[in-house]
Amino acid sequence: MSSVVLRRAAAPDAAAVADVWLRSYSAALPTVRRAHSDDEVRAHIRDVVVPRGTTWVAETTGESPAAVVGMMTLDGEEVNALYLDPGWRGRGIGDRFVALAKELSPTGLALWAFQVNHPAQRFYERHGFVEVNRTDGSGNEEREPDVRYAWRP
Template sequence: MTSVVLRRASAPDAPAVAAVWLRSYSAALPTVRRAHSDDEVRAYIRDVVIPRGTTWVAEATVECDSGREGAGVVVGMMTLDGEEMNALYLDPDWRGQGIGDRFVALAKELSPTGLTLWAFQVNHPAQRFYERHGFAEVHRTDGSGNEEREPDIRYAWRP
């Protein structure tokens, strides 16, 4: 049996958080230019994102045949800064298991007055996901304001 817990990320989680971000980005956005190298992403997550204290992880533990739990593995991450959800990435092998739904529920609980986020226009699965969770499109851009230079959509959720 597998269990998944959501918890705040800490410094030792940085390599796993970066690995999830990199795998998820590559799988979900293969046509989107990455503005930073893998090493730059790892350093940014380690030196900036995790120390801010606004990152949450989904940690999966698997019960072994002996009945004991195995080591936990980070399978998802979300960064929430006030009302801004800056990132929500899941390991591709863990999509479709309700973890993203749990992250959004947590974000709504932590920011009960509302949330905003950006999604790339080419990421149709993300758009459907956020719209299913009550987010509404409020603005589209040509991408000139983001590092990837990729057209994006601003979403907002208000209770």
Template sequence: MNAGEASLLRRAVDADAAAAADVWLRSFAAALPTVVRPRSDDEVRRYFRDVLVPLREAWVAEAAGAVVGVMVLQGESLAQLYLDPDWRGRSVGDRFVALAKERCPQGLTLWTFQVNEPARRFYERHGFVAVEFTDGSGNEEREPDVRYVWRP
């Protein structure tokens, strides 16, 4: 598939959990090489299988029969948005944010790590405003983070 070809956004089903977790793992490793993950790959896969896909509003982007992105909404929180590294810059993230805004028209909040400059630029480009910076003591990674808010 080339960059101009579209992916399908759809609700995740149980059978997507492993592929969605693998996207998360590849994306995290590529985007956040300096951030220490507190969970093993197997723990991440179990969390997707047992919690995120069955109990949250999980969405996947699918292209050529493969999961290339994952987004999880939890109330007004954009809890997860990760793309396969090969799919960054192909508008999949833009489409996920548009979907999140459609699903939560009253507004959204999210956290990202301060070191993740590409994500911060991405969210700011989509109208999110940084409202809180922390020293990381409130997250498992102990990595300074930033909370963003979008209001229509």
């Protein structure tokens, strides 16, 4: 049986990170307009996101080959992304990512979630995040209303 380890992403992980992001976004946000094509997402993750050194992956162990099944990008106190492969949701990986983020940023965290993503809102609220602001979406590329969340210890 495989288990999952969390580790920093490295350049060879970029394609798998992009795959997780794309599958998760499509499954969780089917009504939200994507601002970028698959190729643009892949290039951005490969050329910008992973090289920054702020991306973590959840990787399976105990099976060959290992697979990236989740990703989180943490930039200081900002959780920029937390996506899980749809088939790996509900297994505690998101909980582990949030615990890691709190450990790495013990003074607090903040993030955005789309208003239509009720499961994400429930998830973050369960982890102690509180809503601090709602927008009409005019400030994001998708033009989708969103919610700002913050966590303070």
